Amino acid sequence: MVAQLNTLQDLVRRLEQEGDRDAVRMLTRESLVTWNYAELAQAARELGAGLAANGVEKGDPVGLLAPNTAEWIVACLGIIEAGAIVTPYDTQMPSAELAHAISDSGVRYVFTAGEPAQRLAQLDLQNPPKAIRLDAEPQGSNSWHAWRRANKPAPAQVHADDLATLFYTSGTTGAPKGVLLTHGNIAANLTALISQQIAFRDDRVFVPLPYHHVYPFSIGLFTPLTLGATIVLPYSVLGPQIVRALKEGDASIILGVPRLYEALNSAIQTRVAERGARAQKIFAAMQSTSRYARERFGWRIGKYLFRGLQKRMAPSVRMVVSGGAPLDPELGESLRSLGWEVATGYGLTETSPILAYNPPGQAKLDSAGLPLPGVELRIGELEGQDEQAEDARPGLGEVQARGPNVFIGYHNLPEKTDKAFTKDGFYRTGDLGWFDDEGYLHLEGRASEMIVLGGGENIDPERVEKVLCSAQAIRDAGVLEQNGRLVAVLFADPEALRGMDSGTARQQVNEALQERKEQLPSHHQISDYRISPDPLPRTRLGKMRRHKLRELYERIESGEVKQEQQPVAIESMAVEDQQLLQITPARRVWDVLAKRFSAVRLTPDTDLRLDLGIDSLGWVDLTLELREQGGVIIGEEVISRVQTVRDLLREAADAAEAGSDEDDGALPLVEQLANPDDALTDEHKRWLSSRTLSERLVGRVILGVDRLFFRWYCPLEVEGVDQIPLFDPVLLAPNHRSIMDSPALGSTLPYARLERIYWGGFTGILFKNAGVRYFSRSTQVLPVDPRAGARTSLALGAAALQRGYGLVWFPEGRRAPSNEVLQFQPGVGLLLQAHPVPVVPVWIEGTEQAMPIGRRWPRPGKLRIRFGAPVMPHTLEEEGEGDTREQRIANALRERVLELGEGSSSGD
Structure with missing residues (x-):
């Protein structure tokens, strides 16, 4: 099958050959819903025929604005079956950028569901697309089921050079750009990946990442379907739900980004720390033993040493895959010492996406990996740079790529497309890198983000930011040039500075910066900083949005940004919090809190007792208000676990809604009293x-x-x-x-x-x-x-x-x-x-x-x-x-x- 795969439409039309094998395992609040390949193929075939019957032609863009579900997958496959262009949008994209992407793509129909459907209806669009609901009842007129057509002829056949997808980048340097990928681009990347035998037909791939990014779209959706493997989708991305999905979905591979693995590793370390200093020492010794045995003898003893841990968290997982951003080598080694294989990949939306990979068994976690078969990589000169900085590594330059997986250009942006390629057809990735003697690619940051100071010093901002963020008082840091100086915007850790006045808090930050000076060369030292009251602007995959960072610095400098006495806007929250608030009960709780504390700077880090003054009787009335106005029941046993607003939102995401069977019996509360x-x-x-x-x-x-x-x-x-x-x-x-x-x-x-x-x-x-x-x-x-x-x-x-x-x-x-x-x-x-x-x-x-x-x-x-x-x-x-x-x-x-x-x- 893999050798003959030329288009994604070929794949869709072969799905039914897998019969009753599980294609998708999707966790709901109470159960595990399974779709087999035959059901998936039939639904996609009928939806594709329905789209064609309703005037969707080959090459028409069709939008997707919804969280990951089995229905999202069906809609995607149906669009491909119809010969149309899959156009997925980030459900957490700021409203102005989302409106731009929808207008720029020119879609007439958008598959949507839940809170994103409400956002779509509220956008100010000149020609709003028709919404097709993925979460509506089957008999509803706006339900996707109403678009299914049985016994209709298959839509037009597509070819390798026809457009398959239109992805909008996260906009790290400006407005989102539409990236055009052909069927041949994605099929070539799939074929090359599968040939490396990293995953197999019997694998169950856990996908907590949203499919509107090309990384989970290609690696977490089409790779498993091409293999005949199973996709596992969690009910939500909260810790307990992730563990539940790993267990009930029997996942064998986790597809994540570094932030997911940082949270996973932190949760493990916290759980060990709760057992005392002796337990911490024993755990650290076991990890060291596991790492030594692997490096010295090639023995994988971690899966035996930590069998109990794996059984509790992820009993069948054998491999974790990280992409989207560089994985810290020490974090990767920590995961390997726990008994899991670690694989990483490097690429961009424009390259469908993988250019290089670190396969299990051959991984050098301090590198981006080896070039993928069929991909040609080289180190080219930086555009506009005549000579390297004195402290630059020999051989350092821009990573450039050529191959069948490289995109054909940007949508409606011919000038940017021309600038993206060299004269001999290599794509300019914008990343700085070099090759070692074994052919592994090493990255040194983004060329477009490299800061050049007045004295000619070249600064890698990510290097400085990583050091600054290692300080306990600093949760996030962004570095930029201002008037020839290196300055930073810092988001201080609310937990570390809780209870301090502004003067004491700034002193703590100053001391943290002083401690980090020794870890950076003199020309990498920041000369000034500003503290942001809100998280710094990052994409869903954790990349800094540099143009937004400069805007934020200038607004803080001018006094526009200050500790406003009102709840923080959802769009300015950290990505993880925005994703949490897409879960309906959590959003209801936030809305109740924002209304109740409308004159308070309410954020996910707000402490309910210390910042909001919610004491014992306050808890009584707050839980009642959440029940009456938000329709969410916070169980009596969970209140002791709640300290911050974020804790409450997470509990609400798993809580029963009012009127459910978990509602203390059938009697209303007044009758119980x-x-x-x-x-x-x-x-x-x-x-x-x-x-x-x-x-x-x-x-x-x-x-x-x-x-x-x-x-x-x-x-x-x-x-x-x-x-x-x-x-x-x-x-x-x-x-x-x-x-x-x-x-x-x-x-x-x-x-x-x-x-x-x-x-x-x-x-x-x-x-x-x-x-x-x-x-x-x-x-x-x-x-x-x-x-x-x-x-x-x-x-x-x-x-x-x-x-x-x-x-x-x-x-x-x-x-x-x-x-x-x-x-x-x-x-x-x-x-x-x-x-x-x-x-x-x-x-x-x-x-x-x-x-x-x-x-x-x-x-x-x-x-x-x-x-x-x-x-x-x-x-x-x-x-x-x-x-x-x-x-x-x-x-x-x-x-x-x-x-x-x-x-x-x-x-x-």
Whole structure:
């Protein structure tokens, strides 16, 4: 089959010969969906006939704007069967660039799905293409199924020199350029690769990379199909889903980029570090032993030493393939020491894509590899450069290529096409390289990115950036020339600098740069830098977008870029975060957070507790809000794992959507709260049991100290406390400004009321050891545990009300960072729906000055507490605005609290 492959259409028409062998294994949220070759061939044949019947002619471009799915593959094969040009677009391309690519390509039809379909509909296009949905129900009029035609004659035959694909480059140096590849270009690359016997018919190739890049398109789609192998597609690119796909898909080869393997290696090292220093030493010794045995004797003992690790993560994987960007040699050696073979490839979109490869067993991981059979490589002189720099390696020059896999030109850009080739027909790759004595190609950066300073020094920016990024305080770095000097834009690591003010953070960055000076020659030292609040502009494959980097530097320099007090734009996030937000539940959570914290610089690195102030009660209301407004259920067992917004988004990506079978049974939450004991364990119920005599005595002593403190040190002015019912169940709803709010409020209540009232308290402070647990038990504080989730915490409050007690509940869910009153969260509305007791609004004033967030001991000063008249929940529901009953109750209650604060000295 391989020897006679001239076009991709030939391949499509031979797929059915593989019969019932698995062609695609695709993971969904709950299951593994399999397409065999016969099914794939039939669907592609019928779709191709349908496209032709609807006026798609040979050579017409047809677009693809969707995440990887089996349906994406069918659409691609159907376009090829029709003789049309496959035109895939990056689903994360900025809107302006996406609009340019769609307009430039001239497509009339685009296969799309999910969030990219919404983006397509929102683009400002003069002639918008018709959308064909890959995710619509089969009977839908806009579904791809409606385009299938059975028993129709095959469309026109294509030839090797006919166009097969139109890929738009990521635009590292400007607007995306359309790269035209013929059937012969791609077929030649496939034939050469398969002849090297790197992969085989029985392999299962795991593809986490998007097919709109030529690397996964050729190596991860058409190479397996040409072999008759199996393609494995994950449900998402989150860590747990990748492991799940490797196991359930039984993958034997991973096709990735360096970033994927960096994350994989980091996850392994982190897991080992969690087991202690001794485990780390043993693991490092095993890796060293494995590496020595391979290098000294050629023994591959890593697969035996790390059999347990491989069984847990990737039981059938034998080889990892890296492309798209250079793989760090040390990372490659680390992966080999774990028992996996490592293969790398080098090439460009314009070369279909492979020019050189590092085959398993012969790999020199510090090189780009050997030229692929049929590819002619040479080192040519740099255009416009008369002589090499003094420190340049002998033989260094531009890598130039010629062969049947080299593209025919750029779409609608004849001048750029002419400049891309030498007079004798070699393609100018723009990469700097040299050959060693064994014929391996070594790369030294991009010629177009080489920086020449005023003194004539040549600087490889990637070399400098790699050194800078090795500093703990720096997550990413971009280097450029500015006024004859070498400068950098840095994205500081939020985790490393968390909690520091701007001056301290800059000092940390300065120290990190100073430490790295010894690793660089003097003329590679940066003379100045700017810190970007957002990730640096990179492509999906991790390449720096140099023209965007200069724009960013100039905007920071002019003051246009600063720490804006609003959520960061999705398009400016790191590629991995953009991809995460393409998963619907994660996007819903982000939208809820962006709306709730619209006046905060919200990013994926934002710490939920430290930056947003989400404490225990805040978790209760946040999970409710995510459920009510975002339709996403965050399970109670996952909250303890969540620290940053990114953590929450990842959990949401795997979480159940509201209304699913995982939704705590069929009952709505308000009905569950009506019978709260069903949601509580015996341990929880113990906190609601009667106190012992000693606990009551200790409680009285604590109350006495509390009242003395607020009489002499922070005197209180109290109004309306006589309006509180002494013995009936009641809910007190104060605003929340300080950790002093609860003790201040407690000092004002009559003893008869205090005997019959419970308080919500954060387990991380009031329940962390036996002493404070005894304190909490003595003062009737209930454990509100952020790890337990909304249902359990609300159930404890509901159980207190059901038992006839009062309850103090802070409806804002967290302490306000200023004098404002935050929106009241729906949790209080749910409690009052389930148990319609009187609610007393409470205004607390002055505690924010006495003990602001971060202060350990209060300042002396006067405080004020005002109690409003009790009001029933049905009255609040009639007064309030909102889409749900609980929202209307919460909003009206907030208005009543604000009314109490009108005319006070601190205001709202």
